[in-house]
Amino acid sequence: MSEETQTSLCDQWLANLAASGYRVTAPRRAIVELMASSTHALEPLAIYDQGRKDYPGLGLVTVYRTLEKLEELGLVQRVHHHQGCHMYLRAAHGHEHLVLCTRCGHAEYFSGDDIGGLINKVTQSTGFEIREHWLQLFGLCPACKNQ
Amino acid sequence: MSEETQTSLCDQWLANLAASGYRVTAPRRAIVELMASSTHALEPLAIYDQGRKDYPGLGLVTVYRTLEKLEELGLVQRVHHHQGCHMYLRAAHGHEHLVLCTRCGHAEYFSGDDIGGLINKVTQSTGFEIREHWLQLFGLCPACKNQ
DNA sequence: CTACAATTGAAAAACGTTTTCAATATGAGC
DNA sequence: GCTCATATTGAAAACGTTTTTCAATTGTAG
Missing domain, CATH: 3.30.1490.190 (Ferric-uptake regulator, C-terminal dimerisarion domain)
Known part of the structure:
Protein backbone atom coordinates (compact mmCIF):
# COMPACT_ATOMS: atom_id res chain seq x y z
CA MET A 1 0.00 0.00 0.00
CA SER A 2 2.58 2.54 0.99
CA GLU A 3 4.58 2.66 -2.24
CA GLU A 4 1.52 3.03 -4.43
CA THR A 5 -0.19 5.68 -2.31
CA GLN A 6 3.03 7.60 -1.95
CA THR A 7 3.56 7.75 -5.69
CA SER A 8 0.05 8.82 -6.40
CA LEU A 9 0.08 11.38 -3.60
CA CYS A 10 3.19 12.83 -5.17
CA ASP A 11 1.56 13.02 -8.60
CA GLN A 12 -1.52 14.49 -6.99
CA TRP A 13 0.52 17.29 -5.49
CA LEU A 14 2.30 18.01 -8.75
CA ALA A 15 -1.03 18.10 -10.58
CA ASN A 16 -2.31 20.43 -7.88
CA LEU A 17 0.66 22.74 -8.41
CA ALA A 18 0.09 22.78 -12.17
CA ALA A 19 -3.64 23.35 -11.80
CA SER A 20 -2.91 26.34 -9.62
CA GLY A 21 -0.79 27.93 -12.31
CA TYR A 22 2.56 26.96 -10.86
CA ARG A 23 5.16 25.22 -12.97
CA VAL A 24 6.32 21.70 -12.33
CA THR A 25 10.08 21.85 -12.21
CA ALA A 26 12.82 19.39 -11.32
CA PRO A 27 13.60 20.95 -7.91
CA ARG A 28 9.93 21.02 -7.02
CA ARG A 29 9.52 17.40 -8.03
CA ALA A 30 12.36 16.44 -5.70
CA ILE A 31 10.84 18.32 -2.77
CA VAL A 32 7.32 17.07 -3.41
CA GLU A 33 8.52 13.48 -3.69
CA LEU A 34 10.16 13.85 -0.32
CA MET A 35 7.38 15.63 1.51
CA ALA A 36 4.58 13.51 0.14
CA SER A 37 6.16 10.36 1.48
CA SER A 38 7.80 11.51 4.70
CA THR A 39 6.50 10.19 8.00
CA HIS A 40 8.53 12.77 9.92
CA ALA A 41 8.11 16.48 10.22
CA LEU A 42 11.17 17.96 8.56
CA GLU A 43 12.83 21.33 8.84
CA PRO A 44 13.91 23.21 5.71
CA LEU A 45 17.58 22.34 6.10
CA ALA A 46 16.79 18.62 6.36
CA ILE A 47 14.59 18.84 3.27
CA TYR A 48 17.44 20.59 1.51
CA ASP A 49 19.94 17.88 2.50
CA GLN A 50 17.67 15.01 1.56
CA GLY A 51 16.47 16.70 -1.59
CA ARG A 52 19.99 17.12 -2.87
CA LYS A 53 20.42 13.35 -3.00
CA ASP A 54 17.69 13.35 -5.60
CA TYR A 55 18.50 16.64 -7.31
CA PRO A 56 22.01 17.82 -6.44
CA GLY A 57 21.58 21.34 -7.78
CA LEU A 58 18.80 22.10 -5.33
CA GLY A 59 19.12 25.40 -3.48
CA LEU A 60 17.95 26.06 0.06
CA VAL A 61 16.03 29.09 -1.12
CA THR A 62 13.97 26.92 -3.40
CA VAL A 63 13.09 24.69 -0.47
CA TYR A 64 11.69 27.69 1.39
CA ARG A 65 9.81 28.93 -1.63
CA THR A 66 8.35 25.55 -2.48
CA LEU A 67 7.24 24.90 1.10
CA GLU A 68 5.50 28.25 1.04
CA LYS A 69 3.53 27.20 -2.04
CA LEU A 70 2.73 23.74 -0.76
CA GLU A 71 1.47 25.22 2.46
CA GLU A 72 -0.63 27.76 0.57
CA LEU A 73 -2.22 24.92 -1.38
CA GLY A 74 -2.93 23.05 1.84
CA LEU A 75 -0.72 20.12 0.92
CA VAL A 76 1.82 20.64 3.66
CA GLN A 77 1.52 22.13 7.10
CA ARG A 78 3.86 23.58 9.63
CA VAL A 79 4.40 21.58 12.79
CA HIS A 80 5.35 23.11 16.11
CA HIS A 81 7.54 21.04 18.32
CA HIS A 82 9.46 21.48 21.50
CA GLN A 83 12.64 21.16 19.51
CA GLY A 84 11.63 23.34 16.60
CA CYS A 85 8.71 25.27 15.25
CA HIS A 86 9.55 25.37 11.59
CA MET A 87 9.06 21.78 10.66
CA TYR A 88 6.86 20.68 7.79
CA LEU A 89 4.69 17.63 7.28
CA ARG A 90 2.02 16.61 4.80
CA ALA A 91 -1.19 18.30 5.83
CA ALA A 92 -3.98 16.63 7.75
CA HIS A 93 -6.97 15.31 5.84
CA GLY A 94 -9.93 17.11 7.36
CA HIS A 95 -10.04 17.31 11.13
CA GLU A 96 -7.02 15.42 12.41
CA MET B 1 -7.71 41.75 44.14
CA SER B 2 -5.61 42.17 41.04
CA GLU B 3 -3.23 44.83 42.30
CA GLU B 4 -2.49 42.98 45.51
CA THR B 5 -1.94 39.57 43.92
CA GLN B 6 0.23 41.06 41.22
CA THR B 7 2.51 42.69 43.73
CA SER B 8 2.83 39.61 45.83
CA LEU B 9 3.42 37.38 42.83
CA CYS B 10 6.19 39.72 41.81
CA ASP B 11 7.78 39.58 45.26
CA GLN B 12 7.34 35.84 45.27
CA TRP B 13 9.31 35.53 42.07
CA LEU B 14 12.08 37.78 43.32
CA ALA B 15 12.29 35.77 46.54
CA ASN B 16 12.42 32.64 44.43
CA LEU B 17 15.31 34.05 42.42
CA ALA B 18 17.19 34.98 45.59
CA ALA B 19 16.51 31.60 47.20
CA SER B 20 17.99 29.93 44.15
CA GLY B 21 21.21 31.85 44.53
CA TYR B 22 20.50 34.43 41.88
CA ARG B 23 20.87 38.10 42.61
CA VAL B 24 17.96 40.50 42.61
CA THR B 25 18.96 43.37 40.37
CA ALA B 26 17.19 46.40 38.98
CA PRO B 27 16.85 45.00 35.44
CA ARG B 28 15.50 41.72 36.79
CA ARG B 29 13.02 43.55 38.97
CA ALA B 30 11.72 45.41 35.93
CA ILE B 31 11.30 42.21 33.93
CA VAL B 32 9.75 40.26 36.78
CA GLU B 33 7.30 43.06 37.50
CA LEU B 34 6.22 42.95 33.91
CA MET B 35 5.99 39.21 33.48
CA ALA B 36 4.30 38.53 36.79
CA SER B 37 1.44 40.82 35.93
CA SER B 38 1.08 40.37 32.19
CA THR B 39 -2.06 38.77 30.85
CA HIS B 40 -0.50 38.45 27.41
CA ALA B 41 2.23 36.18 26.17
CA LEU B 42 5.07 38.50 25.23
CA GLU B 43 8.05 38.07 23.00
CA PRO B 44 11.51 39.14 24.15
CA LEU B 45 11.51 42.33 22.09
CA ALA B 46 8.17 43.41 23.55
CA ILE B 47 9.44 42.71 27.06
CA TYR B 48 12.50 44.76 26.22
CA ASP B 49 10.42 47.68 24.98
CA GLN B 50 8.03 47.64 27.90
CA GLY B 51 10.76 47.03 30.42
CA ARG B 52 12.68 50.07 29.28
CA LYS B 53 9.80 52.29 30.35
CA ASP B 54 10.49 51.10 33.86
CA TYR B 55 14.26 50.76 33.65
CA PRO B 56 15.64 52.64 30.63
CA GLY B 57 19.10 51.08 30.77
CA LEU B 58 17.71 47.59 30.19
CA GLY B 59 19.47 45.54 27.52
CA LEU B 60 17.81 43.02 25.26
CA VAL B 61 20.42 40.45 26.23
CA THR B 62 19.35 40.71 29.83
CA VAL B 63 15.78 40.03 28.82
CA TYR B 64 16.85 36.77 27.19
CA ARG B 65 18.99 35.80 30.14
CA THR B 66 16.34 36.61 32.70
CA LEU B 67 13.65 34.72 30.81
CA GLU B 68 15.96 31.74 30.73
CA LYS B 69 16.25 31.80 34.50
CA LEU B 70 12.58 32.41 35.13
CA GLU B 71 11.76 29.50 32.87
CA GLU B 72 14.29 27.30 34.63
CA LEU B 73 12.62 28.14 37.95
CA GLY B 74 9.23 27.29 36.50
CA LEU B 75 7.90 30.81 36.94
CA VAL B 76 7.49 31.56 33.28
CA GLN B 77 6.81 29.34 30.32
CA ARG B 78 7.23 29.56 26.62
CA VAL B 79 4.07 29.82 24.56
CA HIS B 80 3.82 28.63 20.98
CA HIS B 81 1.52 30.59 18.76
CA HIS B 82 0.67 30.73 15.12
CA GLN B 83 2.31 34.13 14.97
CA GLY B 84 5.34 33.34 17.05
CA CYS B 85 6.89 30.56 19.07
CA HIS B 86 9.10 32.52 21.40
CA MET B 87 6.54 34.18 23.56
CA TYR B 88 6.61 34.02 27.31
CA LEU B 89 3.87 33.97 29.92
CA ARG B 90 3.69 33.26 33.64
CA ALA B 91 3.71 29.52 34.06
CA ALA B 92 0.65 27.38 34.65
CA HIS B 93 -0.17 26.29 38.19
CA GLY B 94 -0.26 22.51 37.99
CA HIS B 95 -2.09 20.99 35.06
CA GLU B 96 -3.55 23.83 33.08
C1' DC C 1 10.14 26.12 -32.25
C1' DT C 2 9.65 30.42 -30.25
C1' DA C 3 8.98 33.72 -26.83
C1' DC C 4 7.45 35.24 -22.57
C1' DA C 5 7.21 34.82 -17.82
C1' DA C 6 7.89 31.93 -13.86
C1' DT C 7 11.52 29.86 -11.51
C1' DT C 8 16.10 29.06 -10.29
C1' DG C 9 20.60 29.35 -7.30
C1' DA C 10 24.20 32.43 -5.50
C1' DA C 11 25.12 36.28 -2.97
C1' DA C 12 23.74 39.77 0.02
C1' DA C 13 20.66 41.50 3.38
C1' DA C 14 17.77 41.11 7.27
C1' DC C 15 16.36 39.11 11.34
C1' DG C 16 16.33 37.03 15.99
C1' DT C 17 19.22 34.83 19.25
C1' DT C 18 23.69 33.74 21.49
C1' DT C 19 28.41 34.54 22.77
C1' DT C 20 32.22 37.38 24.27
C1' DC C 21 34.13 40.75 27.22
C1' DA C 22 35.34 44.58 30.13
C1' DA C 23 32.80 47.42 33.40
C1' DT C 24 29.46 47.45 37.12
C1' DA C 25 26.53 46.28 40.98
C1' DT C 26 25.11 42.85 44.41
C1' DG C 27 25.21 40.64 48.76
C1' DA C 28 28.04 37.85 52.08
C1' DG C 29 31.29 38.43 55.58
C1' DC C 30 33.55 41.24 58.50
C1' DG D 1 28.48 50.37 57.29
C1' DC D 2 32.66 48.77 54.28
C1' DT D 3 35.17 45.59 51.54
C1' DC D 4 35.65 42.30 48.31
C1' DA D 5 34.79 38.24 45.35
C1' DT D 6 31.89 37.34 41.81
C1' DA D 7 27.38 37.32 39.53
C1' DT D 8 25.42 40.31 36.42
C1' DT D 9 25.29 43.87 33.16
C1' DG D 10 25.05 46.19 28.26
C1' DA D 11 27.54 46.85 23.87
C1' DA D 12 29.50 44.71 20.17
C1' DA D 13 30.43 40.83 17.56
C1' DA D 14 29.24 36.23 16.04
C1' DC D 15 25.96 33.04 14.71
C1' DG D 16 22.25 30.44 12.28
C1' DT D 17 18.07 30.86 9.91
C1' DT D 18 15.01 33.13 6.74
C1' DT D 19 14.19 36.64 3.12
C1' DT D 20 15.37 39.62 -0.66
C1' DT D 21 17.74 40.78 -4.85
C1' DC D 22 19.22 39.72 -9.40
C1' DA D 23 20.85 37.82 -13.66
C1' DA D 24 20.61 33.31 -15.83
C1' DT D 25 17.79 29.37 -16.77
C1' DT D 26 13.76 26.57 -17.71
C1' DG D 27 8.84 25.37 -18.37
C1' DT D 28 4.93 25.90 -21.07
C1' DA D 29 1.40 28.12 -24.04
C1' DG D 30 0.85 29.14 -28.61
Missing part, protein backbone atom coordinates in the same frame (compact mmCIF):
# COMPACT_ATOMS: atom_id res chain seq x y z
CA HIS A 97 -4.41 15.94 15.08
CA LEU A 98 -0.85 14.78 15.51
CA VAL A 99 0.89 12.21 17.67
CA LEU A 100 4.63 12.66 17.62
CA CYS A 101 7.33 10.29 18.77
CA THR A 102 9.70 12.15 21.05
CA ARG A 103 12.48 9.70 20.29
CA CYS A 104 12.52 9.25 16.51
CA GLY A 105 10.22 12.05 15.42
CA HIS A 106 7.75 9.76 13.69
CA ALA A 107 4.49 11.64 13.17
CA GLU A 108 1.03 10.24 12.76
CA TYR A 109 -2.40 11.79 12.46
CA PHE A 110 -5.42 10.64 14.38
CA SER A 111 -9.01 11.76 14.30
CA GLY A 112 -11.97 11.54 16.60
CA ASP A 113 -11.01 14.02 19.28
CA ASP A 114 -13.90 14.54 21.63
CA ILE A 115 -13.10 17.88 23.17
CA GLY A 116 -16.48 19.39 22.41
CA GLY A 117 -17.44 19.06 26.06
CA LEU A 118 -14.24 20.69 27.15
CA ILE A 119 -14.78 23.59 24.79
CA ASN A 120 -18.24 24.14 26.24
CA LYS A 121 -16.85 24.11 29.76
CA VAL A 122 -14.13 26.60 28.89
CA THR A 123 -16.59 28.81 27.04
CA GLN A 124 -18.68 29.01 30.18
CA SER A 125 -15.89 29.44 32.67
CA THR A 126 -13.85 32.00 30.72
CA GLY A 127 -16.41 33.72 28.51
CA PHE A 128 -14.20 33.16 25.48
CA GLU A 129 -15.76 32.34 22.16
CA ILE A 130 -13.62 29.38 21.12
CA ARG A 131 -13.03 29.15 17.40
CA GLU A 132 -10.07 26.90 17.00
CA HIS A 133 -8.10 24.35 18.93
CA TRP A 134 -4.67 22.94 18.80
CA LEU A 135 -3.99 19.48 20.12
CA GLN A 136 -0.87 17.40 19.91
CA LEU A 137 0.13 14.24 21.69
CA PHE A 138 3.69 13.22 22.38
CA GLY A 139 5.06 9.83 23.30
CA LEU A 140 6.85 6.81 21.94
CA CYS A 141 5.89 5.17 18.68
CA PRO A 142 5.45 1.38 18.59
CA ALA A 143 8.97 0.83 17.28
CA CYS A 144 10.67 3.05 19.86
CA LYS A 145 8.48 1.75 22.68
CA ASN A 146 9.87 -1.75 22.20
CA GLN A 147 13.46 -0.69 22.37
CA HIS B 97 -3.92 24.74 29.44
CA LEU B 98 -4.20 28.00 27.57
CA VAL B 99 -7.00 29.88 25.84
CA LEU B 100 -5.69 32.69 23.70
CA CYS B 101 -7.54 35.58 22.15
CA THR B 102 -6.67 35.77 18.48
CA ARG B 103 -7.56 39.45 18.39
CA CYS B 104 -5.87 41.03 21.40
CA GLY B 105 -3.61 38.23 22.53
CA HIS B 106 -5.14 37.96 25.98
CA ALA B 107 -4.15 34.63 27.54
CA GLU B 108 -5.93 32.67 30.21
CA TYR B 109 -5.38 29.29 31.78
CA PHE B 110 -8.08 26.73 32.34
CA SER B 111 -8.01 23.34 33.96
CA GLY B 112 -10.12 20.24 33.86
CA ASP B 113 -9.31 18.87 30.44
CA ASP B 114 -10.84 15.45 30.06
CA ILE B 115 -8.81 13.98 27.27
CA GLY B 116 -8.02 10.75 29.12
CA GLY B 117 -10.52 8.92 26.96
CA LEU B 118 -9.00 10.33 23.81
CA ILE B 119 -5.52 9.30 24.90
CA ASN B 120 -6.72 5.76 25.43
CA LYS B 121 -8.32 5.69 22.00
CA VAL B 122 -5.19 6.99 20.33
CA THR B 123 -3.02 4.58 22.29
CA GLN B 124 -5.06 1.72 20.93
CA SER B 125 -5.39 2.91 17.37
CA THR B 126 -1.77 3.98 16.86
CA GLY B 127 0.19 1.86 19.31
CA PHE B 128 1.93 4.96 20.66
CA GLU B 129 2.68 5.23 24.33
CA ILE B 130 1.40 8.74 25.03
CA ARG B 131 3.38 10.60 27.65
CA GLU B 132 2.53 14.22 27.15
CA HIS B 133 -0.08 16.36 25.50
CA TRP B 134 -0.30 19.84 24.28
CA LEU B 135 -3.64 21.61 24.09
CA GLN B 136 -4.44 25.20 23.30
CA LEU B 137 -7.69 26.88 22.48
CA PHE B 138 -8.02 29.99 20.36
CA GLY B 139 -10.88 32.39 20.08
CA LEU B 140 -12.18 35.76 21.17
CA CYS B 141 -11.98 36.93 24.75
CA PRO B 142 -15.10 38.45 26.36
CA ALA B 143 -13.96 42.00 25.63
CA CYS B 144 -13.13 41.39 21.96
CA LYS B 145 -16.24 39.25 21.44
CA ASN B 146 -18.45 42.24 22.27
CA GLN B 147 -16.79 44.57 19.82
